[in-house]
Amino acid sequence: MGFEMKSSNMKKRLLRKGLTEFQADVLIKVMGIPRGETRTYKQVAAMAGRPHAYRAVGTALRLNPFAPTIPCHRVIKSNGDIGNYSAPGGRRKKIEMLEAEKAI
DNA sequence: CAGGTGACATGAG
DNA sequence: ACTCATGCCACCT
Known part of the structure; x- marks a missing residue:
């Protein structure tokens, strides 16, 4: 609940960036x-x-x-594969961050 | 409105 | 376990 207000602001920011409702909702969920x-x-x-x-x-x-x-790097495939990552560093960076977080 | 795209899922072979 | 084809959805052109 502490971040309810935050995510609400974040959604506005995302919409301002030109994302659609669906895309903004997805990112808000990922934030959690x-x-x-x-x-x-x-x-x-x-x-x-x-x-x-x-x-x-x-x-x-x-x-x-x-x-x-x-943290979109925390979203992976259903079969356990890491999946892709378009932010700087690519898939390689995604794996590094997950290992650093001990998520894998 | 038709066609194409992609950080996927799932089943068949 | 692996590859390939097909289905699906939101979006873009």
Whole structure:
């Protein structure tokens, strides 16, 4: 609840950046993934209220203007693979951060 | 409105 | 365990 107000502001910032409602919602949900934990693209889709839009979640994360502050690196594939990462450093950096957080 | 794209999921072989 | 094809969804052109 402490970050309810924060995420509300963040959503506005994201919308101002030109993201759609869906894309902003996805990133807001991702903000709530604790350090040391991961979620799958599918789980994030469900959290955003679109259980079947897991593919579009990847498209949304790709637009994350605040990586790694919004920890999109904590979103991985359902089969355990790391998945991709478009922020600077690429997939390699994603793996490093997850290991540093002991999420893997 | 049609066609294309992508940080996915899942089943078949 | 691995590759390939197909399905799916939001978005863009």
